[in-house]
């Protein structure tokens with residue numbers, strides 16, 4: 120009886136309408152799944168891969184729908200190959216996705232991406248360290264996350280994990296030439312030094328100055344990823360530079376560096392204090408469409 124009552128609304132619909140409803144539900148579910156996956160994947164290059172995969176998937180389905188069987192066959196096999204490659208590359212993200220599914224936290228897939236922040240306190244500590252390094256002409260490369268997490272795949276080599284509390288003494292110590300960790304960059308998230316000895320992707324640009332590899336590494340990572348800034352101290356001259364979105368500001372005094380970094384903190388706070396709903400839709404469209 121209950122089953123009959125439950126089926127009543129469906130019985131009232133014609134089979135044609137039912138087919139249309141089913142198609143709409145099907146499309147909505149696929150879009151929701153795509154949205155969920157894109158929400159979990161915060162990192163830009165990973166997002167490119169996932170987006171490429173989704174395009175391939177749609178292309179394969181579309182070519183079959185319009186009966187281009189040979190193209191459909193090739194695309195279908197490409198999808199399978201890419202799925203295997205993605206499963207290997209995106210182990211971490213897939214694990215998070217499956218964990219959330221397993222815990223029944225479907226709604227959390229729609230939540231904003233977890234954000235980590237560069238704080239004014241962290242800026243003060245970094246500026247103190249940079250001031251000392253600059254005076255001693257100790258070369259340094261400090262990568263700072265701003266409002267979205269970086270991941271080891273962003274780097275050419277992810278270095279050595281530290282997960283240590285940020286302090287001027289720690290930074291100074293790491294960059295001493297005698298330290299086994301001094302070569303490469305350090306990665307700072309909030310008030311933590313996540314890792315040292317990172318190798319960053321190099322930029323092809325040399326700019327008006329004949330830039331060495333330390334500065335080109337700062338440009339390289341900030342060209343590729345917009346949610347980070349990179350502080351460079353030149354070993355040769357002690358000059359301080361700041362890279363953001365592939366642009367280098369130099370030479371800076373330590374107080375100017377502090378001022379610029381606090382501005383980033385301020386911008387980040389403004390960005391994350393937008394009404395949640397608007398932020399969701401903006402982030403979604405930013406993810407689906409505009410990546411440089």
Ligand SMILES: Nc1ncnc2c1ncn2[C@@H]1O[C@H](COP(=O)(O)OP(=O)(O)OP(=O)(O)O)[C@@H](O)[C@H]1O
Nearest residue numbers: 258302303304318319331332333334336353354355
């Ligand atoms: N891809 C990279 N990622 C991270 N660090 C790097 C990278 N390439 C070079 N470095 C760091 O830069 C150092 C070499 O700096 P180099 O003299 O070539 O650059 P620079 O920009 O002229 O810097 P400086 O003015 O300090 O000499 C290396 O010892 C290493 O610590």
